[in-house]
Amino acid sequence: MSAVADNYEEFQKLGVEVLSVSVDSQFVHKVWNDQELSKMTGCDIPFPMISDGGGNLGKLYCVYDEAAGIDVRGRFIIDPDGVIQAMEVLTPPVGRRVTETLRQIRAFQHVRATAGGEATPSGWDRGKKTLTPGPDLVGKVWKVWSPKDEL
Amino acid sequence: MEEKKVSCTRPVSVAAQDQERAESQQASDEKVTKEVRRMSIMVGRKAPDFQAPAYHKGEFVTVKLSDYLGKWVTLCFYPGDFTFV
The missing domain is CATH 3.40.30.10 (Glutaredoxin)
Known part of the structure; x- marks a missing residue:
């Protein structure tokens, strides 16, 4: 504590x-x-x-x-x-x-x-990119986010 | 948080739902036989309200979770004072 x-x-x-x-x-x-x-x-x-x-x-x-x-x-x-x-x-x-x-x-x-408009991917912290879930993002997360972004 | 007078009677923590039940029981003097189902703990669901004795900056007070509505709260349980971690 x-x-x-x-x-x-x-x-x-x-x-x-x-x-x-x-x-x-x-x-x-x-x-x-x-x-x-x-x-x-x-x-x-x-x-x-x-x-x-x-x-x-x-x-x-x-x-x-x-x-x-x-x-x-x-x-x-x-x-x-x-x-x-x-x-x-x-x-x-x-x-x-x-x-x-x-x-x-x-x-x-x-x-x-953001009233749920944005989601924070793994490892997110202030200043890092967020995701905006929607039909356009389905199957396209790889274009905007990489597991390397986590660290 | 209201300050409490210290006595030899030990104050106890109580779930709000149990407290309400005890109070309504007292008022009606009826035996409640129906088992009230416990709230389950789950993310995305309401945190169960409670009232409990606490020590805060030199005073013995009573804390009620619902008094914190409108604020973010981090509630931290830990195994005990004077343990090592």
Whole structure:
């Protein structure tokens, strides 16, 4: 979560609110912030740290591991209409990549800004070419996009 | 986000649909026997609303997902505080 906190300014620039969730109590969140996270990032965690004791939210989002009694790593991008646009679920030992979350947010925001008129191909980021789906593009993607464009 | 007084009673996170059900149950004092089907999680569908206790910049608050309507939200679950990743 410290990586998200470290990139919080970029989330804010994109107009994105962050909410973190674990089964720890509010008190444990406070101590973790005070004793460790604030020392990693140089400031207090800027977003609400939700306490999900009992795992009710984890169950609601299908990320609660009943046997371990924890919420596994699940990341959901929710748009201004309250619709889930993306989700990523990982087992505990592997962390997420915050820059990939930010890239996906930029892509979903671009698609939304064009009212779905444009789509972002694999590996898209700001400044790269988008696709405009329509009858003329069927079978012709190879003319406008190459897998080499991904990197 | 409303600030909450700290007490020894531990606040709990709750799905909005369960909360509504509990409230209507209380009001009518009727036993709900019909199983309400759980919302499924799927991209392109509404994120289920919830209300939950949180710690935010020195205060204990209550967070409601639906208060964030009109904004983009990244909701991040993780295994636990003081774990290593």
